Amino acid sequence: MTALGTPDQPMWTSDVIRLRHSDRSPFDPQRPLAEAHLRAILEAARWAPTAHNMQNFEIIVVDDSSVLAAIGRVHGxxxxxxxxxxxxxxxxxxxxxxxxxxxxxxxxxxxxxxxxxxxxxxxxxxxxxFLDATMRSCPVVMVVVFDTRKRAPASERDFLGAMSLGCVMQNIWLTATTLGIGMQIMSVFSSAHVEEELRKILSIPSHLSIAFACRLGYPLEEPDRYLRVRRDIDRFAYRNAYAPRDEQ
Ligand SMILES: Cc1cc2nc3c(=O)[nH]c(=O)nc-3n(C[C@H](O)[C@H](O)[C@H](O)COP(=O)(O)O)c2cc1C
Incomplete structure (x- = not known):
């Protein structure tokens, strides 16, 4: 996967949106993220929109091979x-x-x-x-955590806070795509038993919880091309009023 642009000369957003994809292929574990690339990704997270500008996230960048190996020993x-x-x-x-x-x-x-x-x-x-194979095939894991004691004002079950964390994810993902960096979300990191283990490894205090984690890296090979589908616009967009449709 080649870089599509630089932080100074990005591609059109619509192109990046279409090219972004889940990259589940191995990344080069010997090739750390370039410091400028890491910074650009964190900068993108920094500017994500969040409800009430809460900025309800902290990001733990894991790039130490011994810490990655410790995560690899966790049973997913x-x-x-x-x-x-x-x-x-x-x-x-x-x-x-x-x-x-x-x-x-x-x-x-x-x-x-x-x-x-x-x-x-x-x-x-x-x-x-075990998470071993996954961890051995990437130089960096980003763990995005949020404070469970806070919520977006009057937001039931902090739904707006959760949406904000999704904006952080998308900013990270689009920037990684622009820079030719592969990314895969690892939801297993947010499951209760894995989170408990990661708390110990990454010193995550009890008031913080894992929103999402992702593996990042420069792909070693072109990712497997598999069929990715989306609904046509007329299957989800309405003008002026919602109208039920026959769906199979
Ligand atoms: C909140 C969220 C959680 C996800 N969890 C995982 C995951 O655990 N493992 C994985 O391989 N992909 C995960 N994905 C990626 C989705 O499967 C993927 O975005 C979807 O299938 C569309 O494919 P695309 O990303 O290639 O467009 C997740 C995506 C989101 C937004």
Missing amino acids: GTSEEFIRENYAQLSFSEEELIRKGTGLLATMFPLSWQDPNAASELATDFDHG
């Missing part, structure tokens, strides 16, 4: 709940995925995840449940 695992709900998003052919316009191809996942009733022990056969 996969819950039965995850397998069941992930299954609901799967399509079993490209035609099905194109017709639905949402979700993912089942073949992207290990075989054991393609059975909604797979026992969780079976489902963790992927990478033996």
Whole structure:
């Protein structure tokens, strides 16, 4: 993946939005993020819009190989709940995925995840449940945390705060794309048991919780091209009033 621009000469936003994708391929673990690139990514996070300008995030940049290795020894695992709900998003052919316009191809996942009733022990056969392979294939992990004691003013369950953290994620992701840096969100980091382990490794105090984590790096190879779909605009946009549609 080549860089699309520089922080001074970015590409058109619409191009970057279309080119951004989840990069689940290995990154070069020997190639740290260039300091200017890391800074540009943090600068993008810094300027993310947040409800009431709360700036409700802190970012832990992990690039020390011994800390990455310690994270790799954490058991990620996969819950039965995850397998069941992930299954609901799967399509079993490209035609099905194109017709639905949402979700993912089942073949992207290990075989054991393609059975909604797979026992969780079976489902963790992927990478033996440890984060090791993932951590060995990237030079940097960013862990974005937020203060659970605060919320956006009068926002039920801090929904607006959570949306703000999504804006931080997108700013990071678009900037990484511009710079030719691959990125993958790692939701497993926010699961209760992994978060507990990461608290110890990264000295995260109890009032902070992991919003999301991502692995970043320069891809070693062109990522596997798999089918990515989106709904057509007329399947989600309305003029002046919502109108129910027949959806398959
Ligand atoms: C909040 C959030 C959590 C996600 N968690 C994961 C994850 O744990 N692992 C992963 O590989 N991708 C994860 N993704 C990436 C989505 O699967 C991906 O964005 C979606 O399938 C669309 O594909 P694209 O990013 O290539 O456009 C996550 C994305 C978001 C926004």
